[in-house]
Amino acid sequence: MTAVDTNILIYSHRPESPNHKAAALAVRGLAEGSAPWGIPWPCLHEFLSVSTNLRIFKPPTPPELAIQQVEMWMESPSLRLLGESAGYWKELRGTFLGGKLLGPQVHDARIHAICRANGVRELWSADRDFSRMRGITVVNPCLD
Numbered sequence: 440m441t442a443v444d445t446n447i448l449i450y451s452h453r454p455e456s457p458n459h460k461a462a463a464l465a466v467r468g469l470a471e472g473s474a475p476w477g478i479p480w481p482c483l484h485e486f487l488s489v490s491t492n493l494r495i496f497k498p499p500t501p502p503e504l505a506i507q508q509v510e511m512w513m514e515s516p517s518l519r520l521l522g523e524s525a526g527y528w529k530e531l532r533g534t535f536l537g538g539k540l541l542g543p544q545v546h547d548a549r550i551h552a553i554c555r556a557n558g559v560r561e562l563w564s565a566d567r568d569f570s571r572m573r574g575i576t577v578v579n580p581c582l583d
Contacts, residue, residue: 440561441476442521442557447465448478448482477520479554526556
């Protein structure tokens, strides 16, 4: 299964993003396809936080439109929303210690651990911090 990180969700949603077209096509391909794909719950929370943030976007996405975007993704019959499960702690512990992560990297370790505990094989992200974590192939779908 492929999972999608926050930055790809943001790029696909915000037309002024330099990677908008590629990200929008990639996410649309997953949403319209039959293969299972996932979005970790923390990525949806972060999507809402970032897309509606006045310090990041001028103008930010109105809250109603941000919620509408999330609900459009949720309409995909092949989408699985990914959260902490029984194997989560073991994965988080291994990711955190194995990657020698600190501070804000804990958030990415959480995403990684949720994905591993849910059987994700590939994570679409533009975040290079995931390169320190093992067990999931990280792909940036915005690169040629």
